[in-house]
Amino acid sequence: MNKTVTPFDMPDGTDVAWCPGCGNHMLLSAVKFALHELGIDRKNLVMVSGIGQAAKAPQYIKANMFNGLHGRSLPAAQGIKLANRNLVVVVESGDGDMYGEGGNHFLHAIRRNIDITVIVHDNMVYGLTKGQASPTSQRSMTTPIQESGVMLEPFNPLTVALALNAPFVARAYAGDVERTQEIIKQAIAFKGFSIVDIFQPCVVFNKVNTYQWFREHTVYLPENHNVGDRTGAFGLAIQQDKLPLGVFYRNEQRELYEDQMGIGTIPLYQSNPLDEEAFQKLVNNSL
C-alpha cells in the first residue's frame, strides 16, 4: 500500500500507542482514506470514541475529536449531531466499549436512527486490560479470567442491529484495507445510523482469531447479494462456518430522528436569545 498523504494525517512523529502488527493500524488507514475520498472537510468532522485501544483512533486523526468515557461514545455522538447536524459524526470504538459497557446505548441509538457512522474494531478480546474475554469472544477461548474457557454465547452485533432494523449493517476485515475502506465510505455516505463491525486481529492477546484465522474463516458476500432483504441478511449474519463480509443490509426508508424532531440546519450554538415579547409570553403562559 502506498502511503498517500491525507488531510487527516497527524504530524510525523506522533506517538501511536498501538502494538506493532495490530489490526488497528490498517483500520486507521482505511478510515482516513475513506474520509479523504469522500472529500470530507476535517473542520466539519467529529471523531467520537469511548475508551480502549480502538478508542484511541481519533487521537491519530486530524479532525475534531470527542474522546469521552468507556461505553459512552454513542450518547455523546448523538448529542453532537443533534446540536449541529451539519457536522459529520463518526464513532470509532472497540467491541468491549460498544457491545459491553455501551450495550444499552447501542440498542437505543439504532432505535433513534440519527445520521452517524459507527465503526467497531472487533478483535474479540480485551486488549488494554490485558486479555480478558470481550462480548464477542468465542466460546471456549481461554483467558486469565475465563480459565476454563469463555462460557457465554458471543454477542452478535449484526443480528442485534438487524433485529432493531438498523438501516445500514456491514462487516469488514481490517486485513483487507481496500475493501474495508470501500465499505466505510458507503457507511459514512449513508444517511442514517450505519454500523460497520470490523474484524481486527489482536496480535498480543488473541491467539485464536489471528490474521490467518480470519482469512480462512471469512468470505465476501456475493455481488448479487440483495441488500434490501432483511430476513436474508439475518440468515447470513448467523452463519458460522464462513463469516460473511460486506454490506448485509440497507434500508433507505427509515426516517431520521433529527428530521422527525424538526431539527434544522442552524446549529444550536447560533440560537438567538429570546426577545422581550417571547420572554413575557413564556412567563405569563406558565400554569
Place this chain on the structure above:
Amino acid sequence: MYQDLSMVFCGEAGQGVQTITGALLHVLKKYGYNVFSCIEYMSRIRGGCNTTEIRITEKKRDAYVRRIDMLFALTHNVVEHLKDRISSKTLIFAEKEKFGDQWSDNCIDTPLTKFAVEAGSVGFSNIVAAGVVLGMFGIPLELFTAYLQGKFAVKGEEIARKNVIAAKLGYSFGRDTAATANISLQISLPAGRPERVLMDGSTALGIGAVAAGCNFISSYPMSPGTGLLTFLAARTKEYGIVVDQAEDEIAAINAGLGASYAGARAIVTTSGGGFDLMQEGVSLAGMIETPIVIHIGQRPGPATGLPTRTEQGDLNLALHAGHGDFTRAIFSPGTLAEIIDTTQQAFNLAQQYQIPVFILTDQYLLESVSTIDASSVKRRTVEAFLIKTTETYQRYAFTDDGISPRGVPGYGEGLVRVDSDEHDENGLITESFEMRRRMVEKRLKRMHSLRETARVPTVIGSLVQAETLVISWGSNRSVLEEALDVIGNKAFAGIHFSQVFPLSPVINSLFENKRLFVMENNATGQFADLLSFETGRSISRKILKATGEPFSVEEVVDALHHSDHE
C-alpha cells in the same frame, strides 16, 4: 372568621384533588388573594390518600402549615391519614353516610356525591367541593364558571356545561353553610392587585432555563425531576429546544455533554437515584472542561426511598459526585424568583467557567404553587462565552485564570479536540507528569473567582440585635421566614443560602459573634457540616427532619422556642 386560612383537600389518587387545587388557585388568585399550595401524595396511580393544602393569607406566605382549618374529605380514610393535623378547630366537610363512626361535631355534612350525580356523574365531586369553598367566601361565581368553561372547552360543550352545574350546586350550598355556621374570611386583598402569575417550582425552573437560552435537554424520567423535562418538551418548537428522552441517566448526561461540546446550552434533570448514574459524566465534564447544568430534584433516599416525598439529602452527593479534583458550583434556590434567577445564572456560569453547575431543589419546592409578580421576574443576559477558532486553536491553551477560550466544532478554522484522558493543550493524551501538574492546576484555578463572585446569602430579619442566626438553604427559605415572623424575637435572624458551593466569603463576617443554627431536611445536617468545614465555626444546633415531609411553620417555631429556654 379566618385571617389566615389553611384548607386541605384529601382524596384517593384519581379523584381529582389536583383539579380542585388548580381551579381554586386560579379563581382565588384572579380575585386577588395571596395563595399558596403544596401537595403530598403516594407513589401509586389510583387509590391511597393524597392531600393538597391551600393557604389564603393577607401577607404573602409560601410555606406549609401543619394546622388545618378546613378539611374537605373526598374519601373516608382521611381522618386516619391526617390524625396528627386535625384539631378541635378543624372543620371537616364530608358526607355523613360515608364517614360512619368518624363523624364528629366538627363535621359538616356536604352532599358532594349527591350534587355531583345531579350534575351528571360522581366524577364531578371535586368541582362541587371547589364550588362550596368559593360560595362560602363569596367569591363571584362568574370567575369560577369562566374558568371552567375555558378549562373544559376542549372536552366539548356538554362537559363544560355539566361542570358549571356542579359548580353552582356546590356554590349555593357553600353560601348557605357560611351563613348558618358563621364562616367568613377576614383577609384583605393586597393593595393595587398587581398582575401576578401562578407557578410551581418546576415551571419556574423551566422558565429560568428557557430564558437562559437552554436549547438541549436529554433526560430519563424520575420524580420529582421530570417536571422540567415535561415543561421543555411542551415548548420544543416554540423555543427551538431539542428534547430527547434518554435510555438511561448515563446516556442523558453523556449526550448533554456531547451537545454542549458542539455548542448547545444543555441541562439534565433527575433525582438523587438517577444522578447516582450520572456521576461519571460530572467527572467527564470536569476533565474536558465542558459546561453542563444538572438539576437534582431531591427526594428521600437511600435507593428508591420515598419516591413522591421530599428531602434535602443529596447535598453531599452533588458536592462530591465524580472522581478526581475539579471545579463545580451548586445553587439551592428557595423561592420562585430564586429558581428563575439561579437557573439563568447556572447556565451562564457553566459556560463562563466551563464546569458542571448544579441546581438542587426538592419535591416540596418543585410541586408547591405560589404567585409571582410577572413584571418583577429578573432576566439575565444570555452569555455564550464562545469564540470563532483560528487554524492554530488549542482547546486547552494555558491562560492566567485557567480558562481557555472555548471553540466549538465547525465554527472557525480550528479543530476542537477534547479527551477524557489527561491531555495537553491540544487535547492529545499525555503521561507527562509536568503537563499533568499544570492541567490539574488549570482546572482548579478558576475556583478562586467562582468563590469571590458566589451569591451572597439573604438575611431574614435584622442582624443588629440578633444573637442567633438560623440558617436555611433551598426550599426552607419561606418556612424559616414565616417562623421567624411568628416568633417576632429580635434575638433571632435568618440567613438563607441560594448557593451552597462555593460559599460566599462574606459569611465569615456575617457569622461573627453569632450563635449558629442550621435547619435542613435531612438526617445528618449535611449543610451544617459543610459550613463548619468551610468556616471553622461550630454549629450550636441542627434542626433536622427526614421523615419525607417538609418542615411546617409550627415545627420551626416550636424548635426555636424550645432553644430559647436552653
